[in-house]
Amino acid sequence: MIRMLLRVLGHEYARPVRRTVALMTTTAVAEGLSYALLVPVLRALFGSTPAGARPWLVAFGTAVAVYAALRYRSDLSGFRVATALLRGMYHRLGDHLARLPLGWYGAARVGEVSVLAGRGVLESMSVIVHLLAPFLSACVTPLTIVAVMLAYNGPLGLAALVAAPVVAAVQVWTGRSMAADDEERHERDHEAAGRVIEYLQAQPVLRAGGRTDERFRLLDDALREVQRASRRTVLSALPGTLGLTLAVQAVFTALLVLGSYLALGGTVGVAEVLTILVLAARCADPLLSLSSIGGKLRGARSVLARLDAVLRTEPLPEAPEPVQPVRHDLEFASAVFRHGDRAVIDGVSLSVPEGQRLAVVGPSGAGKSTLLQLLARFHDVDGGAVRLGGVDVREIGTETLMARIAMVFQDVYLFDGTIEENVRLGRPGATDAEVRAAAAAARLDEVIERLPGGWAANVGEGGALLSGGERQRVSIARALLKDAPVVLLDEVTSALDPVNEAAVHQGIERLMAGRTVVMVAHRLRTVRRADRIVFLDGGRIVEEGGHDELLRRGGRYAEFWNLSLTPAARP
Known part of the structure; x- marks a missing residue:
């Protein structure tokens, strides 16, 4: 004992x-x-x-x-x-x-x-x-x-x-x-x-x-x-x-x-x-x-x-001599990731030049969110490599990697505290002016104005006192305040009403400006402005190219796009 x-x-x-x-x-x-x-x-x-x-x-x-x-x-x-x-x-x-x-x-x-x-x-x-x-x-x-x-x-x-x-x-x-x-x-x-x-x-x-x-x-x-x-x-x-x-x-x-x-x-x-x-x-x-x-x-x-x-339980290993990447381009090199006996990501190879936007679309269970998690090193690949700035993410220190990545996910978790405390998590040392500027860019200031207590309003455990759209704006403000060169977006507008969706889109546009972006979306109209689109299915890239190019091909992406335009498929 x-x-x-x-x-x-x-x-x-x-x-x-x-x-x-x-x-x-x-x-x-x-x-x-x-x-x-x-x-x-x-x-x-x-x-x-x-x-x-x-x-x-x-x-x-x-x-x-x-x-x-x-x-x-x-x-x-x-x-x-x-x-x-x-x-x-x-x-x-x-x-x-x-x-x-x-x-x-x-x-x-x-x-x-x-x-x-x-x-x-x-x-x-x-x-x-x-x-x-x-x-x-x-x-x-x-x-x-x-x-x-x-x-x-x-x-x-x-x-x-x-x-x-x-x-x-x-x-x-x-x-x-x-x-x-x-x-x-x-x-x-x-x-x-x-x-x-x-x-x-x-x-x-x-x-x-x-x-x-x-x-x-x-x-x-x-x-x-x-x-x-x-x-x-x-x-x-x-x-x-x-x-x-x-x-x-x-x-x-x-x-x-x-x-x-x-x-x-x-x-x-x-x-x-x-x-x-x-x-x-x-x-x-x-x-x-x-x-x-x-x-x-x-x-x-x-x-x-x-x-x-x-x-x-073994944690992810840390590199004995961490490398500092000097660029912010992204690359998957024959990446393989398995969950049990199933290959969630199966030999994916793609690259995102610095400052460009990549959109990842595909059916549920295709491995889209897993790609983002591999970039943020929530898991390690079972084969191949994931690189940031030409450096394998396994050779980058965890704090260094996280400092270069801002993430906004569909399910936003807020800590039981004030709105300001939750926004400051992006960069605790930020000035009040920087926090207010990030909130304004995310259109969070509109939410703060109508809440009793304003910036001091408590969000409740998990953000329970805010709506989904309001929590998403807090998350975007947090990411804007962090000012990281790489942005990962995962279904950020899939469950929002039109008013909040419009506000969140404006905040996302400000967040993506000048940064390397990988976004996952079910609503295909959100990916039209991406520099490149990949269609993922079964952990493999089925199609890739620009929006207009993929529509002309008439493949899986075009099929998804046409379905998204039908009234029955609209949210």
Whole structure:
């Protein structure tokens, strides 16, 4: 457990963690040794001179005080280390997630990471403060007491020592028997959470279909599976809990019988037997707590394993000696990109001279958006190369590459803050005048004027308080403020009303002026002014040329163009 914790966190935290574990272990030993002083105390109390117990009682009180001081120090150290671990884990996880390829983030993966980054990190990092000390106390303190019993009375101590392998065997058996059930429970919980989100998102469809009074079968099935998995988890834990209880009680009973036999035989006195039984009873409580502590540790270990799997995911490699491109032309050289067994981009070769505009059109699933993602190095190609200014993007540092590219996508995400804060993401060091100029060029100033609070208006999480067209204007203003030499546009007007579409088009025209542009569009009238158009289908270039030239050929592009002019195909 500690080994996995250190692997997840990094070895820089090894020393404080080991120091804390050593302090907690010492505290558990001190607790066990303090109970050793009960032997002379009880012997004196049941002997001929009860007053002789007074110095032993003072010694016992002193030992308890030492234990209390050690416990305070170990708990305080645990809290401090746990706080440092939590901060370090968030930093490491955040830095690692920022370096992973964007293709790694599927819909299911995002939900899983959100749970890991929230409750998961807290649960795993709380091990050091909330679970480790009780676990060590439950293991080390009874063993220390057994050592005292061995020193005090060999036969009774050996009888108590029998419990150690029995308890260990029960714990190992319980952990192995519950591992599969714990994993199934996690999968069912994850699936049910997804179904709940799906049910909430499906409300407009359900209500439009008049099915609001009906039960959502997929959600019901998922919740029933959670119930079954929970029942199996409880049932699988029951034998271990009962086995541990029976083992502890059996050993205690054996000590009682053996002690009574030895006392009746005159081998030991009644005081000695009572002392052994008191020590054995003190062993029982922490041993019985191992059942609940073990379950929590297994849960934390499962979370640590999932965190470890995320952190072991290889990010895109960085060039050891990054190259600075001096030009801003773009090139695909026999580029190949696969998703599983399917070639999304299959041997694409094309170039975009600096300052020119390339439009990419084609049916859904043709690989258009993937081309833009390869340019921005959201993925690495599986074959061929993608170049910026004649330099392979894999040889350009990530910050350098991102500084040269401005991206505007169809689905705009805004952070929960003000409009100005979201625009400034394009260039945080920009002056107020530059921010206002970018907003005016994107016609965002029209939106700001009618919003309560103006520039200080909050956009809500994801930009929920703005319309799609308003969010798009913020995105364009952000890109204008960035003033990057390469612009990537992906379906920026496909879901806008005519008023917002006109405003966004004006902003896009200002954004593209004098820059190298690659645009993806379904609305073909937006690509007429492109210097060159490529028609992509099945990851391959089917046609390429200018707008008029492609229309004269009467090929796939002309077919798409004619469809876009029919009333049924107009948005």
